[in-house]
Amino acid sequence: MDQSHPVIKNHVLDELLRPRRIVFIVNPKAGTNLQRHIEKSVDKHLDHKRFIYGIWHTEKAGHAAELARKAVEEDYDIVVAVGGDGSINEVASALLHTEVVMGIIPAGSGNGLAMHLGYGRDIDQAMRKINTAKVQTIDCGMMNGLPFINLAGIGFDGLVAKLMRGSNWRGFLPYFLKSVEAGLKYTARTCTIETEDQVITEKCFVVTVANGPMYGYNFQIAPDARLDDGLFSVVLFKDVPRWQYFAAVPSSLNGKIYDAGFVRHFSARRVKISCEGINYVHIDGEGMEMPGDLLIEMVPQCLKVLVPNLDSNV
Ligand SMILES: [Mg+2]
Structure with a gap:
């Protein structure tokens, strides 16, 4: 035996x-x-x-x-x-x-x-x-060599993250106030976004590369993003009057942001973003300025x- x-x-x-x-x-x-x-x-x-x-x-x-x-x-x-x-x-x-x-x-x-x-x-x-x-x-993403688990992006939200960085006051209210401040300061800029299968040039208020679907406070920027499918959801906010972004907040809480007329979205494994002006970027909500092109790469199952x-x- x-x-x-x-x-x-x-x-x-x-x-x-x-x-x-x-x-x-x-x-x-x-x-x-x-x-x-x-x-x-x-x-x-x-x-x-x-x-x-x-x-x-x-x-x-x-x-x-x-x-x-x-x-x-x-x-x-x-x-x-x-x-x-x-x-x-x-x-x-x-x-x-x-x-x-x-x-x-x-x-x-x-x-x-x-x-x-x-x-x-x-x-x-x-x-x-x-x-x-x-x-x-x-999966995780890398933006110019820096890892992110949830979201990385450039634009209005990058400026919000930068403004939050200088403040010790945390919570929804300061976040909301900084969003309004950034909303008034930030202007949309022309960005070229290159993926493995397309090149887009668009005047953007926000470009988000999403591994996970959600910012804080239940705001779903990329409702279709999955953490383990080897793909990013790339979400652009096109340049429209600002009230339209604020008007879309309820639909973003309900996972319906893609229905907004100013949103363009697609999937990609590799994204290169070149924008005019100063790059206000955020990596998992940490705001920073990052000059030059942004190269975002998928690191599957890591x-x-x-x-x-x-x-x-x-
Ligand atoms: Mg994914």
């Missing part, structure tokens, strides 16, 4: 049942009581039979990526980004092409990716969702993420 089977079986079982090592990377600047809240939430809502946890705090800009790389070196199974799309971007960039899985506890202002994946915006609820979440492998199991009742 072959004796090896039970041994192999036990080994597989041990691996399956072994508690997972999980670390939460918290940016204390994301909220005044966040640190305390996360500690309490982990204690109360994380399944301690399934996870052995650590909580690490960031101390400076770029530190989340550094800590995530440390977690990879120390063989953690899961690294949870506690924050908004910016924190997620930092953590994810350290986990690309590794077996380490990224989780999310939404604690930023917009939380576009967390909302799309089904984490919601409540910390305790998101913590419980981690207990039963599944692993999914998703990141493992924990996705809430929406069948389980938590």
